[in-house]
Structures are given as structure tokens and as C-alpha cells.
Amino acid sequence: QSFTAFQAEKVGIPQREDGMDLEILEEKIEEALSQGKRPKLIYLVPDFHNPTGITMSLAKRRKVLKLAERYDLIIVEDDPYGRLRFEGEPLPLIKSLDRTGRVILIMTFSKTLCPGLRLAVIVASKGIISEVVKLKQPADLCTSPLSQRLAYEFITRYDFEAHIRRIREIYRLKRDTMLEALEQYMPKHPEIRWTRPQGGLFIWLTLPEGLDTQEMFPRAIERNVAYVVGSAFFVDGSGHNTMRLAFSEPTPELIREGIKRLGEVIEEELTHIGEAVAVK
Known part of the structure; x- marks a missing residue:
């Protein structure tokens, strides 16, 4: 819905057992370029993907980052569920592997603290965050100070872990x-x-x-x-x-x-x- 609001042309990429099919992703990027179009970003939910529950392998996390670097793309890494791991070893966030500032990491408290607390975090370069703030202001002026305070008080007063x-x-x-x-x-x-x-x-x-x-x-x-x-x-x-x-x-x-x-x-x-x- 967010992408549609900005009239983005969306291209779906199939999920495999170890995450997004990166061969098809590259094919779609090349296809768009051959048509004179400029792909701009890759949206991912690497951990416990919504809706499939699939987790992207470490090899694919590294490869998708290399693809983004090769084609000069932004990666939006959505991590609402990463803290909710029941088994297996945690895998590094793609953002933690990023050395060129092209990964935008977004996380939320709505899945770990309170579903009704619509409070999120963005980790990105200063330039990207500056542009996001400009886009956010006409939408809601600013994030609710009450929601921010509630989250702060819970985390500082109680054992969040x-x-x-x-x-x-x-x-x-x-x-x-x-x-x-x-x-x-x-x-x-x-x-x-x-x-x-x-x-x-x-x-x-x-x-x-x-x-x-x-x-x-x-x-x-x-x-x-x-x-x-x-x-x-x-x-x-x-x-x-x-x-x-x-x-x-x-x-x-x-x-x-x-x-x-x-x-x-x-x-x-x-x-x-x-x-x-x-x-x-």
C-alpha cells in the first residue's frame, strides 16, 4: 500500500525454502533495465517472512547485498519478527553486513511490546533519514510522544529481554x-x-x-x-x-x-x- 501510494511499479519475486529467489530477482532487474526502466529498491523481510514464515539464509543475505551494490539499489530490510526466534541460531541483519549505506532497516515495537503501540525504528544514513522525515511530516507530523514515552518507560523500568x-x-x-x-x-x-x-x-x-x-x-x-x-x-x-x-x-x-x-x-x-x- 505504501509503494502503491507513490505509484511504484511493483514486481513480485518468488520465495524458496531459503528465502527470495535471487536468480529471478536478477532476471527481473535485467529485464527492467532492458526496457529502459530504473529499478530503485528491494523490499525484504529476511526473518520469518510475512506471510510465509520463511527465513533467508546467510548466503542469500550476502548475495542480495552484492546484487544491490552491483545495480546501485536500496534495500529496505523489514525486521518486525526477528526477536521472535524459537529455534536455530540468529542470523545477522543485512544492515549489519552493509558497508555502503544502502540498507534501510526498519523495526517495530508492535510485535514485541504491544500490538496497539504503533511505534517503529529506522536505521539508515543521515541523508535517507532526512528524506524520510520530510515524507513523514505531512502524514502525521511526528510520532506520538505518548507512545514513545510508554515504550521508554517500559524498557527502562522493566527487564525487556x-x-x-x-x-x-x-x-x-x-x-x-x-x-x-x-x-x-x-x-x-x-x-x-x-x-x-x-x-x-x-x-x-x-x-x-x-x-x-x-x-x-x-x-x-x-x-x-x-x-x-x-x-x-x-x-x-x-x-x-x-x-x-x-x-x-x-x-x-x-x-x-x-x-x-x-x-x-x-x-x-x-x-x-x-x-x-x-x-x-
């Missing part, structure tokens, strides 16, 4: 519960698969071709279960057989029941299109 450790364990349990429920309740179909994130708040579910999660959504709502339709995350509106599942808000009990109901809806959809597979 202990708070992070506590919510990590809460979200880890919810993630594990959702993964177990998917194994138990999803139809046994070779084309049904989902991601297994090491952190963050989301799991990405892919269904067989022929199923449309937008069309299926009203029938899921009838069962009092909801998801985010996957096509909303695709620049070209594709991904009709995908959906994003969030485990942050519901209790483990509700997660299990919700996935059970969702599995029943999907089973009915499969039966409807004649692709049901017998459960052994």
Missing part, C-alpha cells in the same frame, strides 16, 4: 500446537503443504491447484474459522490456492479446534472438485 523470552515461549507453544494440528487434521493430499517457521507469527498453507481460498473463505466463516486469503500477498493477484495462518492471538485450544474445522472445509472442497484422497 525477560519479556521477550516470555513471549517467545508463548508463541513457540502456539506454533507447535498449530503444526501438530495441521499434521493431524489436514487432508492427506500430496499437494497440501505448509511451512515450518523457526519463529515469527505465521504459517503458509498451500493447497492443490484448483482450490481457491477466496471462494472457500465464506464456507470457512460459516464454521467460525478464518484465514488471510493468499492472493492478497501476490503483486499479480496469483496464489489463489494459498492462505496465511496466524497463531499469535488464539489459545492453543482454539488453534486445535480452528485447524480441525479448516481441515473439514478443505476436505469438502477436495471432494467437491473430485480430488479427495482416502485417509489411511
